Amino acid sequence: MxxxxxxxxxxxxxxxxxxxxxxxxxxxxxxxxxxSGVVTLRESAPQDRGSTSxxxxxxxxxxxxxxxxVNIFTSTVVNSPVHPFMxxxxxxxxFGDPPGDGEPQSSSSLGSGVIVSPEGYILTNHHxxxxxxxxxxxxxxxxxxxxxxxxxxxxxxLAVIKIELPGKLPAITFGHPELAQVGDMVLAIGNPFGxxxxxxxxxxxxxxxxxxxxxxFENFIQTDAAINPGNxxxxxxxxxxxxxxxxxAIYSQNGGSLGIGFAVPVSTAKRTMEQIIQSGSVTRGWxxxxxxxxxxxxxxxxxxxxxxxxxxxDVIRNSPADLAGVKAGDILVSIDSKTINxxxxxxxxxxxxxxxxxxxxxxxxxxxxxxxxxKVGKRPKPKAQ
Numbered sequence: 001m002x003x004x005x006x007x008x009x010x011x012x013x014x015x016x017x018x019x020x021x022x023x024x025x026x027x028x029x030x031x032x033x034x035x036s037g038v039v040t041l042r043e044s045a046p047q048d049r050g051s052t053s054x055x056x057x058x059x060x061x062x063x064x065x066x067x068x069x070v071n072i073f074t075s076t077v078v079n080s081p082v083h084p085f086m087x088x089x090x091x092x093x094x095f096g097d098p099p100g101d102g103e104p105q106s107s108s109s110l111g112s113g114v115i116v117s118p119e120g121y122i123l124t125n126h127h128x129x130x131x132x133x134x135x136x137x138x139x140x141x142x143x144x145x146x147x148x149x150x151x152x153x154x155x156x157x158l159a160v161i162k163i164e165l166p167g168k169l170p171a172i173t174f175g176h177p178e179l180a181q182v183g184d185m186v187l188a189i190g191n192p193f194g195x196x197x198x199x200x201x202x203x204x205x206x207x208x209x210x211x212x213x214x215x216x217f218e219n220f221i222q223t224d225a226a227i228n229p230g231n232x233x234x235x236x237x238x239x240x241x242x243x244x245x246x247x248x249a250i251y252s253q254n255g256g257s258l259g260i261g262f263a264v265p266v267s268t269a270k271r272t273m274e275q276i277i278q279s280g281s282v283t284r285g286w287x288x289x290x291x292x293x294x295x296x297x298x299x300x301x302x303x304x305x306x307x308x309x310x311x312x313x314d315v316i317r318n319s320p321a322d323l324a325g326v327k328a329g330d331i332l333v334s335i336d337s338k339t340i341n342x343x344x345x346x347x348x349x350x351x352x353x354x355x356x357x358x359x360x361x362x363x364x365x366x367x368x369x370x371x372x373x374x375k376v377g378k379r380p381k382p383k384a385q
Contacts (some may be wrong), residue, residue: 062241066197068115069113069172069190070115070138072135112128112191113137113233115171120165122161123233126154128233137163153282156217160276173241180204182203184239186237188236191231229250233246245266247261247262249261284351284379285355287326291310291343303367304364310342312326324373334360334361335362337360351379356375358376359373
């Protein structure tokens with residue numbers, strides 16, 4: 001009997017000890033009665049600096065890209081009209097010299113840019129520098145330098161300028177916008193309203209935006225990261241701090257950001273920049289044909305079936321297309337073996353061809369396919385506005 005009592009006592013002692021341990025260390029394993037008003041929360045351990053948490057990732061991206069983004073200040077010389085009476089010494093004796101007499105007046109504007117090479121080449125927007133007589137660049141480290149324009153391209157709204165400073169400059173790392181997806185997080189870096197370098201966060205809202213009327217070649221990345229006046233020419237970077245776009249324009253009714261901003265993909269910017277640095281301008285292909293996209297009604301009327309393409313609406317006389325036998329009313333299916341599904345694809349495909357190259361152009365005419373050989377011409381420069 002005593003043996004059984006000792007075994008019972010030891011069992012109760014062990015059970016109470018286990019209950020105490022569980023109550024202390026794992027209370028959630030025990031059934032609870034009424035809600036006591038105390039909630040047990042699971043709190044993650046503090047992350048060390050340089051970890052891969054979202055906050056530190058954006059911090060690292062900003063730290064990597066910010067030194068490469070510059071503020072651009074431009075000045076335009078304006079000669080103020082002088083009243084004829086100002087030539088009269090007696091009039092000037094009583095009323096004094098006019099403000100700035102004998103010196104040019106200047107109006108200033110500002111924008112942003114991105115250092116793309118340690119040698120001092122900077123990528124920015126054409127509209128930031130197009131009318132500038134003087135350009136000054138302020139780096140993130142406080143240094144300033146005069147800049148000169150290497151070349152610009154109004155059809156993509158891009159320009160390249162250069163500064164001269166001792167030593168190698170911090171240069172941005174180029175990313176891959178072709179891998180970007182809607183919903184990816186991005187940072188916009190620039191100089192909004194002239195307040196100084198600013199970083200804003202958002203996501204990619206849309207890709208390949210065109211028909212906006214902002215430039216000739218449109219393939220914009222749309223973002224809701226706040227982009228304001230002064231951000232033009234600044235950087236749109238991914239979460240790794242790599243450049244995926246050059247901030248170019250905003251949709252706004254009052255001059256402020258409404259969460260609809262547009263950036264030129266860095267793939268387009270890189271091609272343009274390389275040509276500008278090599279030759280000071282951009283050379284594009286041209287065939288001299290105007291097109292419009294096919295509506296379902298048009299496709300049905302031409303009895304195209306599953307064939308995709310664009311409708312040629314006009315052919316310029318003596319242009320490469322005209323000399324090759326392309327006619328208005330033809331359906332353009334492919335150029336140089338690349339399928340053409342819409343107007344923007346056709347424009348970009350032709351522009352990327354080298355002038356002088358002979359390429360096959362597949363057409364549908366009278367419900368039959370035909371191929372003509374077109375010798376690509378040089379795209380005329382856009383007329384000044």
